[in-house]
Amino acid sequence: MKGCIPAPHREEIDEVSRLVSARLAAFLKTLRNSGFAVGLQEGRDAVALMQAGYAEAPGVLRSAFKHLFSARKSDWDRFDGLFDAFWLGKRARSRSQMSGSAKSANSPSLKSLADHGSQRPAGETATDSIPSADDDTAENRAGEGRKEGASRAENLAEIDFRKMADPDQIEQAHEVAARLARTMRTRLTRRDLARRRGYRLDLRRTIHGNISHGGVPISLVKRQRKEKPLRLVMLLDASGSMSMYTGVFLRFIHGVLDEFREAEAFLFHTRLAYVSDAMKEKDAGRALDRLSIMAQGTGGGTRIGESLQTFNRWHAARVLHSRSCVMIVSDGYETGDAKLLGREMAALAKRCRRIVWLNPMMAWEGYAPEAAGIKAALPHIDLYAPANTLKSLTELEPYLAKL
Amino acid sequence: MKTRDEIAQALAACGYIADGELATAVSLMQLLKRPLLLEGEAGVGKTEVAKALAAVHGSELIRLQCYEGLDQSAALYEWNYQRQLLSIQAHRGVDADAIEDQIFSEKYLLERPLLAAIRRNKPPVLLIDEIDRADDEFEAFLLELLSDFQVSIPELGTIRATTIPHVVLTSNGTRELSDALRRRCLYHYVDYPDVDREARIIMTRIDGASASLALQIARMVEGVRKEELRKVPGVAETLDWAAALVGIGVKDLHESPEAVHETLMCLVKTHEDKSRLRREVSERLLGRVA
Numbered sequence: 001m002k003g004c005i006p007a008p009h010r011e012e013i014d015e016v017s018r019l020v021s022a023r024l025a026a027f028l029k030t031l032r033n034s035g036f037a038v039g040l041q042e043g044r045d046a047v048a049l050m051q052a053g054y055a056e057a058p059g060v061l062r063s064a065f066k067h068l069f070s071a072r073k074s075d076w077d078r079f080d081g082l083f084d085a086f087w088l089g090k091r092a093r094s095r096s097q098m099s100g101s102a103k104s105a106n107s108p109s110l111k112s113l114a115d116h117g118s119q120r121p122a123g124e125t126a127t128d129s130i131p132s133a134d135d136d137t138a139e140n141r142a143g144e145g146r147k148e149g150a151s152r153a154e155n156l157a158e159i160d161f162r163k164m165a166d167p168d169q170i171e172q173a174h175e176v177a178a179r180l181a182r183t184m185r186t187r188l189t190r191r192d193l194a195r196r197r198g199y200r201l202d203l204r205r206t207i208h209g210n211i212s213h214g215g216v217p218i219s220l221v222k223r224q225r226k227e228k229p230l231r232l233v234m235l236l237d238a239s240g241s242m243s244m245y246t247g248v249f250l251r252f253i254h255g256v257l258d259e260f261r262e263a264e265a266f267l268f269h270t271r272l273a274y275v276s277d278a279m280k281e282k283d284a285g286r287a288l289d290r291l292s293i294m295a296q297g298t299g300g301g302t303r304i305g306e307s308l309q310t311f312n313r314w315h316a317a318r319v320l321h322s323r324s325c326v327m328i329v330s331d332g333y334e335t336g337d338a339k340l341l342g343r344e345m346a347a348l349a350k351r352c353r354r355i356v357w358l359n360p361m362m363a364w365e366g367y368a369p370e371a372a373g374i375k376a377a378l379p380h381i382d383l384y385a386p387a388n389t390l391k392s393l394t395e396l397e398p399y400l401a402k403l
Numbered sequence: 404m405k406t407r408d409e410i411a412q413a414l415a416a417c418g419y420i421a422d423g424e425l426a427t428a429v430s431l432m433q434l435l436k437r438p439l440l441l442e443g444e445a446g447v448g449k450t451e452v453a454k455a456l457a458a459v460h461g462s463e464l465i466r467l468q469c470y471e472g473l474d475q476s477a478a479l480y481e482w483n484y485q486r487q488l489l490s491i492q493a494h495r496g497v498d499a500d501a502i503e504d505q506i507f508s509e510k511y512l513l514e515r516p517l518l519a520a521i522r523r524n525k526p527p528v529l530l531i532d533e534i535d536r537a538d539d540e541f542e543a544f545l546l547e548l549l550s551d552f553q554v555s556i557p558e559l560g561t562i563r564a565t566t567i568p569h570v571v572l573t574s575n576g577t578r579e580l581s582d583a584l585r586r587r588c589l590y591h592y593v594d595y596p597d598v599d600r601e602a603r604i605i606m607t608r609i610d611g612a613s614a615s616l617a618l619q620i621a622r623m624v625e626g627v628r629k630e631e632l633r634k635v636p637g638v639a640e641t642l643d644w645a646a647a648l649v650g651i652g653v654k655d656l657h658e659s660p661e662a663v664h665e666t667l668m669c670l671v672k673t674h675e676d677k678s679r680l681r682r683e684v685s686e687r688l689l690g691r692v693a
Contacts, residue, residue, distance in 0.1 A: 037582050037585070037586050039586065041586075042586075045437075048435065049431070049435070050433065052434050057455050060407070060427065063423065063424045063427040064427055064431055066424070067424075067427060067428045067431055067590060068431065068435070070590040070592075071582065071585035071586060071588075071590055072442075072585060072590070073442060073576075073592055075590070076592040077592075084442055134566060165592045203484040204476070204481075204482055204484070207482070207484055207487055207488065207491075207506075208558075211491065211499055211502065211503055212491075212499060214491060214495055243489060303513075317575075317576065318576045318579065335578065
């Protein structure tokens with residue numbers, strides 16, 4: 001590289017390298033704020049790059065940094081905009097680019113939220129899709145210890161989520177939902193252990209163990225195939241009609257993502273949002289804050305069919321495999337095309353092992369699955385169950401364990 | 404160290420038409436000694452990158468195809484059990500310790516791709532193909548190997564790398580890779596090539612494809628990719644189709660729309676997609692090809 005650069009340019013490049021190095025730390029901070037996983041080693045490598053002469057033109061440096069700092073497709077797509085905005089001051093262009101992708105547009109506010117933690121004023125993030133009760137719980141969490149006892153929890157289990165008004169109750173329901181997710185996970189794992197039976201010979205250990213018998217394999221060592229855990233993919237309807245239930249289910253999803261080794265979560269209303277990353281925040285309150293931003297929908301209706309289409313087209317290949325269970329939580333009020341929903345459900349059913357549709361409205365008196373959406377979807381659903389109380393969620397567990 | 408242009412030229416000479424960014428990635432690989440992670444849709448030529456890289460360096464290509472349940476004995480090393488058993492039988496009556504020393508020596512060790520890659524005299528290109536198909540445990544193990552480049556075999560001791568291989572990992576995105584592995588690697592997203600580059604790829608790979616035909620094919624494929632298909636055709640499919648067209652003697656797509664429609668099966672691989680690319684559609688697409 002050094003050989004091919006004419007001498008006069010060399011000094012200019014050194015000058016550029018010096019300038020870039022001086023602001024490199026700030027650039028790395030910008031990247032981190034935008035969700036890039038950039039560590040010290042990357043910073044060191046960036047300096048090494050510039051010393052090797054990659055600073056000769058912005059295009060080259062951008063390309064080199066892009067390879068170094070990106071770790072996934074979303075990073076890769078956003079990087080050019082971020083680079084140009086930071087180094088070349090192309091504010092207008094980068095802003096218009098970034099507004100296209102929800103994540104980057106939100107990232108500054110995500111950051112400020114994360115800094116505030118759970119003590120932010122109520123209502124700051126309240127949206128139509130997250131019940132305002134959530135904000136109360138987040139506030140109360142700081143002040144109170146846990147009051148729950150076995151009997152309290154038992155009672156709570158039977159109350160319909162939408163009839164819970166007391167913030168304490170809601171908080172407890174959230175706790176139970178999270179705990180439920182945890183127990184499901186452990187029971188599923190234990191089931192794997194109980195099944196241990198070797199069917200393949202482990203030659204390595206057999207030979208090692210039988211040297212004293214002169215190599216005659218007397219005591220055999222066997223191997224068993226490891227049971228792979230079930231993967232749970234959850235699609236939660238966050239539209240206005242579901243608003244009374246979203247809070248509890250978000251908490252349930254948070255628990256599942258935290259405890260299951262393989263779980264993914266999506267939110268949908270008029271469009272689909274991938275929320276696993278945002279939900280992986282350990283602190284439930286914070287995760288919900290981040291989500292409330294991503295869940296900002298119109299509240300105008302639910303396009304289940306279109307959301308599923310997006311899911312099938314862009315996410316299914318990555319997220320689903322033959323041991324996946326898809327759990328859709330929705331009331332099935334489709335405002336889009338019911339035929340499309342039927343078609344996409346059929347495509348989805350081909351890809352995964354089971355589809356569970358949880359409908360909180362199902363337990364309401366006089367409810368019949370007559371909405372066009374749910375009618376179209378029903379033939380492809382393996383389990384259609386109510387999920388308006390914690391008890392009904394618990395009842396699902398044996399079914400999931402059988403998968 | 405070679406410049407990016409030189410790398411691009413060297414890759415082209417080996418039959419791989421790279422875009423500028425990939426050449427940068429390859430030059431960075433050499434500079435920073437980091438593995439290169441390639442992601443992209445199936446059939447965009449990720450594996451070909453590694454093959455071309457091996458040709459450029461004039462070194463051996465060692466390939467490890469990942470699959471679910473891939474373990475150390477298939478990826479790293481395995482003892483040669485048959486020989487070990489024979490040896491034990493042949494040395495009956497000898498001191499057990501002596502036999503043990505003997506049968507757990509290098510002579511009885513079968514090297515698998517990963518071990519082979521760090522024991523060559525000249526750094527080979529190590530292609531770890533479809534890493535997303537292997538499980539988390541293997542990924543963690545790989546991470547350790549890629550940072551230390553040494554392998555410890557309980558019966559034999561630690562084997563250090565004689566050379567550091569050029570590592571290329573590919574992923575189709577069937578599973579999310581761990582952040583640790585991603586951070587360890589340089590990242591490059593391989594996209595479908597644009598029309599010009601695809602035409603050049605066709606001309607490089609298919610003997611007898613004229614420049615005008617290659618350009619027509621590339622434009623047509625670009626149109627097909629924009630249709631709503633379940634399986635979007637990759638570069639490999641384009642090459643198949645080009646080979647088929649050249650094989651049946653097509654010189655100009657407009658002159659033989661029949662042949663074009665009938666050979667489209669090289670591009671689409673499911674019944675659903677086939678029925679979507681009806682005659683009208685293929686004629687409409689053909690009409691757009693200048």
